[in-house]
Amino acid sequence: MSDGLELREIVKHYRGGEVVRAVDGVSLGIEPGELVALYGPSGSGKTTLLSIAGAFLAPDAGTVRFAGRDVTAFSASERALYQRRDVGLVQQSYHLSAGSTAIDNVAVKLLADRVPLAEARHRVIPWLERVGLGERLRYTPDRLSGGEGQRVALARALVNEPRLVLADEPTAHLDRRRSRDMLALLAKIAHERSVAILVVTHDPEAAAVADRTHTLSDGRLTSGVPRDLLAVPEGAATLGGAQP
Amino acid sequence: MKLHALLHFYRQRVRTHPAQELLAGAGIAIGVALVFAVVVANTSITTSASEIAHGIAGNARLQLDARSEHGFDAGLLRVVRSLPSVRQAAGIFEQRAILQGTRHTTSVALIGVDASIALLGGPLTQDFGSQREGLIFRDGLLVPSGLASAVGLTAGGPGEPRTTVLRLRGRADRVPVAAVIGSDVIGKLSGSLVVVGRRDYVNRLAALPDRLTRIFVVPRPGQDEQARRELEAMANGRLTVAPVGRESAILTLASAPNDQSTSLFAAISALVGLLLAFNAMLLTVPERRRAVAEFRTHGYTPRQVVLMAAFDALLLGTVASAAGLGVGFVLSRTAFHGLPTYLAFAFPFGVEQTVPVSTIALCFAGGVVATFLAGAQPLLDLRPDRAPDDVYREEGEPGQALNAALRRRMGLASLAMLALTTVVVSIKPAATILGVALLATSMLLALPALLDVVKHALERVARRRARLNMLIVAVMAVRAARVRAVALAATGAVAVFGSISIEGAKRDLVNGLHRSFVETVGIADLWVTTGGDDLTTENFIPGDTEARIRRVPGVQAVRPYYGGLLDIGDRRVWIVARERSDRQMLPAGQLDTGNARQAATALRRGGAVALSAQLAAATHVRVGDMLTIPTPTGDHRYRVVATLTNLGWGPGALIVNAADYRRDWNTDDPTAFEVDVRPGVSPAAAKPAVQSAIPPSVALQVQTAAERVARYDFLAGEGLHRLTQISLLLLISAAIALAAATIAAIWQRRAAFLDYRYQGYATRQLWSALLIESSIVLITGCALGAAAGLYGHLLLGRWLRLTTGFPAPFDLSLLASIGTFGIVVAATLLAIAPWSYRAVRTPPGRAELS
Ligand SMILES: Nc1ncnc2c1ncn2[C@@H]1O[C@H](COP(=O)(O)OP(=O)(O)OP(=O)(O)O)[C@@H](O)[C@H]1O
Ligand SMILES: [Mg+2]
Numbered sequence A: 001m002s003d004g005l006e007l008r009e010i011v012k013h014y015r016g017g018e019v020v021r022a023v024d025g026v027s028l029g030i031e032p033g034e035l036v037a038l039y040g041p042s043g044s045g046k047t048t049l050l051s052i053a054g055a056f057l058a059p060d061a062g063t064v065r066f067a068g069r070d071v072t073a074f075s076a077s078e079r080a081l082y083q084r085r086d087v088g089l090v091q092q093s094y095h096l097s098a099g100s101t102a103i104d105n106v107a108v109k110l111l112a113d114r115v116p117l118a119e120a121r122h123r124v125i126p127w128l129e130r131v132g133l134g135e136r137l138r139y140t141p142d143r144l145s146g147g148e149g150q151r152v153a154l155a156r157a158l159v160n161e162p163r164l165v166l167a168d169e170p171t172a173h174l175d176r177r178r179s180r181d182m183l184a185l186l187a188k189i190a191h192e193r194s195v196a197i198l199v200v201t202h203d204p205e206a207a208a209v210a211d212r213t214h215t216l217s218d219g220r221l222t223s224g225v226p227r228d229l230l231a232v233p234e235g236a237a238t239l240g241g242a243q244p
Numbered sequence B: 001m002k003l004h005a006l007l008h009f010y011r012q013r014v015r016t017h018p019a020q021e022l023l024a025g026a027g028i029a030i031g032v033a034l035v036f037a038v039v040v041a042n043t044s045i046t047t048s049a050s051e052i053a054h055g056i057a058g059n060a061r062l063q064l065d066a067r068s069e070h071g072f073d074a075g076l077l078r079v080v081r082s083l084p085s086v087r088q089a090a091g092i093f094e095q096r097a098i099l100q101g102t103r104h105t106t107s108v109a110l111i112g113v114d115a116s117i118a119l120l121g122g123p124l125t126q127d128f129g130s131q132r133e134g135l136i137f138r139d140g141l142l143v144p145s146g147l148a149s150a151v152g153l154t155a156g157g158p159g160e161p162r163t164t165v166l167r168l169r170g171r172a173d174r175v176p177v178a179a180v181i182g183s184d185v186i187g188k189l190s191g192s193l194v195v196v197g198r199r200d201y202v203n204r205l206a207a208l209p210d211r212l213t214r215i216f217v218v219p220r221p222g223q224d225e226q227a228r229r230e231l232e233a234m235a236n237g238r239l240t241v242a243p244v245g246r247e248s249a250i251l252t253l254a255s256a257p258n259d260q261s262t263s264l265f266a267a268i269s270a271l272v273g274l275l276l277a278f279n280a281m282l283l284t285v286p287e288r289r290r291a292v293a294e295f296r297t298h299g300y301t302p303r304q305v306v307l308m309a310a311f312d313a314l315l316l317g318t319v320a321s322a323a324g325l326g327v328g329f330v331l332s333r334t335a336f337h338g339l340p341t342y343l344a345f346a347f348p349f350g351v352e353q354t355v356p357v358s359t360i361a362l363c364f365a366g367g368v369v370a371t372f373l374a375g376a377q378p379l380l381d382l383r384p385d386r387a388p389d390d391v392y393r394e395e396g397e398p399g400q401a402l403n404a405a406l407r408r409r410m411g412l413a414s415l416a417m418l419a420l421t422t423v424v425v426s427i428k429p430a431a432t433i434l435g436v437a438l439l440a441t442s443m444l445l446a447l448p449a450l451l452d453v454v455k456h457a458l459e460r461v462a463r464r465r466a467r468l469n470m471l472i473v474a475v476m477a478v479r480a481a482r483v484r485a486v487a488l489a490a491t492g493a494v495a496v497f498g499s500i501s502i503e504g505a506k507r508d509l510v511n512g513l514h515r516s517f518v519e520t521v522g523i524a525d526l527w528v529t530t531g532g533d534d535l536t537t538e539n540f541i542p543g544d545t546e547a548r549i550r551r552v553p554g555v556q557a558v559r560p561y562y563g564g565l566l567d568i569g570d571r572r573v574w575i576v577a578r579e580r581s582d583r584q585m586l587p588a589g590q591l592d593t594g595n596a597r598q599a600a601t602a603l604r605r606g607g608a609v610a611l612s613a614q615l616a617a618a619t620h621v622r623v624g625d626m627l628t629i630p631t632p633t634g635d636h637r638y639r640v641v642a643t644l645t646n647l648g649w650g651p652g653a654l655i656v657n658a659a660d661y662r663r664d665w666n667t668d669d670p671t672a673f674e675v676d677v678r679p680g681v682s683p684a685a686a687k688p689a690v691q692s693a694i695p696p697s698v699a700l701q702v703q704t705a706a707e708r709v710a711r712y713d714f715l716a717g718e719g720l721h722r723l724t725q726i727s728l729l730l731l732i733s734a735a736i737a738l739a740a741a742t743i744a745a746i747w748q749r750r751a752a753f754l755d756y757r758y759q760g761y762a763t764r765q766l767w768s769a770l771l772i773e774s775s776i777v778l779i780t781g782c783a784l785g786a787a788a789g790l791y792g793h794l795l796l797g798r799w800l801r802l803t804t805g806f807p808a809p810f811d812l813s814l815l816a817s818i819g820t821f822g823i824v825v826a827a828t829l830l831a832i833a834p835w836s837y838r839a840v841r842t843p844p845g846r847a848e849l850s
Helices: A046-053 A075-087 A104-113 A118-128 A146-158 A176-193 A206-209 A227-231 A233-237 B003-016 B018-057 B077-081 B115-120 B147-150 B183-191 B199-206 B224-235 B244-254 B256-298 B302-335 B357-377 B379-382 B404-427 B429-462 B466-480 B482-521 B545-550 B595-605 B614-617 B658-664 B681-695 B705-748 B750-758 B763-804 B814-841 B844-850
Strands: A006-013 A020-030 A037-039 A063-067 A087-090 A164-168 A197-200 A212-218 A220-224 B062-065 B086-100 B103-115 B141-144 B165-170 B171-182 B192-197 B214-219 B240-243 B526-529 B555-568 B571-578 B592-593 B608-612 B624-633 B634-644 B651-659 B672-677 B701-704
Touching: A006 A046, A020 A063, A020 A197, A020 A212, A020 A220, A020 B115, A037 A046, A037 A176, A037 A206, A037 B302, A046 A164, A046 A197, A046 B571, A075 A087, A075 B214, A075 B750, A075 B763, A087 A146, A087 B379, A104 A118, A104 A164, A104 B466, A118 A146, A164 A176, A164 B199, A176 A197, A176 A206, A176 B608, A206 B592, B003 B018, B003 B357, B018 B115, B018 B302, B018 B357, B018 B705, B077 B086, B077 B214, B086 B115, B086 B147, B086 B183, B086 B199, B103 B147, B103 B199, B115 B214, B141 B147, B141 B165, B147 B171, B147 B183, B147 B814, B165 B199, B171 B199, B171 B814, B192 B199, B192 B571, B214 B224, B224 B595, B240 B302, B256 B302, B256 B379, B256 B429, B256 B482, B256 B705, B302 B379, B357 B379, B357 B624, B404 B429, B404 B651, B404 B763, B429 B482, B466 B482, B466 B763, B482 B763, B526 B681, B526 B705, B545 B555, B545 B672, B545 B681, B555 B624, B555 B681, B571 B614, B571 B658, B595 B608, B595 B634, B608 B614, B614 B634, B634 B651, B651 B658, B672 B681, B681 B701, B681 B763, B701 B705, B705 B750, B705 B814, B750 B763, B750 B814, B763 B814
Parallel strands: A037 A197, A037 A212, A087 A164, A164 A197, B103 B192, B141 B171, B571 B651, B608 B634
Antiparallel strands: A006 A020, A006 A063, A212 A220, B062 B214, B062 B240, B086 B103, B086 B165, B086 B214, B141 B192, B165 B171, B526 B672, B526 B701, B555 B571, B555 B672, B592 B634, B608 B651, B624 B634
């Protein structure tokens, strides 16, 4: 039994008019200390799979295990506990609380777990520095750029030092250099702190830092990087880290 | 832009934001309804009274008035007609009477006329010379159809006329009804409380043969002044010569304190309604600003955007104002209906309600204009120095910004305005309406800064206590949408403010009136009166009633009491005359200036008068001065020994000793007997014995003092009841508006709640954060409203005492205020609770799609 995340035969169909086979029998394991990059065309079911891994969405069939426990069998309160202790989530369309500083926005994650605000603020600052926002600690979201906001969301996912990080296109708004830095940061966290990380991405750079890559298309999982990404010259140059 | 394009965009707006649009519309409708209902309830009284006056007087321009209901000799009419500058003259004999029908008993004006009244050409009486001749020369009464159906007539036998019971001067007679006159003949006056009969017949009913109370005079063309002089000479100081129409002037003055107080409250309701509408629109401002930005970035010109906004406002304003008028009309018919009965016995009011078209138009236009104004704020984004999408670059959720400097400036302006209010109102109590408006504005300006302070304080308290983490989350949410928070808090503040200030002042007035009644009525254990709904001003022929009552076992003393109404200047003053042997000559608790004991002694001695402060001011007398009273036997001078409140009668009251009254009013007819019972005998037990001692031919009614006070309380309360209804309406509409607005806002934030759940927040945590957030906003707003409301109550109470002269001692009544505050907060939170629970539980897919 694995200490990390284990998805087994996950099926999720959306019904409403015609049936969308968003996830159609996917099995995937991620060990602690491992960073897995998940590629796939738009609408292929990546976000759906991520949501199931984070217990935000219940699968139609299949099981999700984390550290040996059956996540799909959790009660509502166990689920909330899993999400605020074990999981760090970066959403594709993240939401920051308007009018509150970057610090307080990141602190939100810790408040859920009964950390007092004063202490939470202390714990937040190093994480904001780590994602390169040391100069923007007291900025409110309206004064942050799109990429800066995304990094606040990333810091928020990491601040509770989770054992599982689920990141949905965390570098979508970043330039190449920043993007590489953030992915490197994730890889470092994975390796140094034994965190299992699943990154959904379209970024060829991710393959370079990832321990493994997979591609989801039409709800089915295959190993490796999609062909069209290989066509991108810069991406191709950095594919060395990918394991077919 | 084409109309169909405008319509298309509007439909789209309504479809995407139905809650906001509904809310804005409801706010405007409530405002319009409040104003309309109150205005209608006020104007209809004066309108119908002046219509009645004109309906009888016709072309007459002068009138000669008796100074008591006993009137003057009818032979005087011949003398008047013979005056050189008089072209035409007709006399009437008017008495207050009680019509006791099968369904209802009511006070009416009983007017005796003869055929010559038709010469005046008044719409009410012009036919009496011709077609109605037959009717008028029969014994019986002409009853307007509205009144007839209200009281209920008794059907006669075959070929016999219908009948009704008429109580007049202590006698009850079954009288035939000669005719019921419908609106086809007298129009709106068919609803007036006037009953007409042949003059000598009415004289007979009143047992005052050959008397008149008023002569209407049509002077020869251009000779008004001469006619007036000739009449004055003839009147010799025993009758009053006045221009016709004085009746409505007197009514205006009589109802003035009442009108003033209702108009003040109406003005406050209007203010509150307007603020509610504004707040409702304020809630939609962020969304409207985003829409403006959206259109601008898609290349629409400012002109087109303005056109669209104007079109939206016109549509919303029209629909909402129309709905408001409808609600207001229903309200004025039901909740606000009923005449202020404590005026009805001195004036022949109508029972019909007249709504002038101008009132409707004004209220409607007001609603539409308010919508335009409130909806115009987003257009500020069209200023040339602003980028089309600046709204998205502001702090907080788009369009929700209120920057710190502005919040501070608003706070300072609020303090300045509060100081200004205090200064203005203490220098000039008459400016209270302005003061209260300033106070309300100051309150609203203080809100953003106050919310800052509250948020800051809460954060300080919570930041080291993990148990209070949801409080922090709530504070963050309030911070994210400042405009919304301010608008919601302001709605609560305005409602609580209006309700507490209106209810507080009203409670003071009710308590003050009650105490005044207790003092004036409590001087005897039992009262024997004609039973009219009056201030004991209907006189009767005593016969041997006094002696009969005195012989009843358990009765210790019987005293006649005299009351009446007398026109002094344009005031219909309440006269109270008391026997020397009365326990109390004047109600000490109602004293304004003077010494109670000395004043009582002086009154007992005679030649002295105690009068209402407002009346003293109008006649320019103070304690120690001499007051000239125009009595039926001529002008007499009395020494002023004290000034009082108005004893609950708007135009003012005056108290003299009974011996002075009998002499100067030249009458022995009392208006009541005060009966004291022996020690140990309860008034309630003595009452039936006293009643049975009164011969059945005498229509007198026995009441204990407590019953009489209760009756007065009821009469006074009826008029004031409106205020309770107004403030209740305010509270209910505010609670609904608040709950609706909050729920709409919560519903829109489902995606944000979902995000919190992605951070691992449990449903319960989110729910409590949401309820705390609503509580912060509500409690801050309502608490500020309560504080301002108490101050408003103080200002209103002071105004009531100083400007109207009503007894209204200030009573803080903190408990009632806390109750009002609690009700709004609790009701709103209760309404929000289940919705917010559903909102935080929304499963992923659905919220994200919305
Ligand atoms: N709540 C839902 N109801 C119905 N269909 C849904 C729902 N959510 C997603 N889908 C459908 O399921 C499929 C997979 O969606 P998903 O969001 O997982 O794709 P994705 O791989 O994350 O795409 P992208 O790269 O564009 O983010 C899509 O076709 C989508 O239309
Ligand atoms: Mg996705």
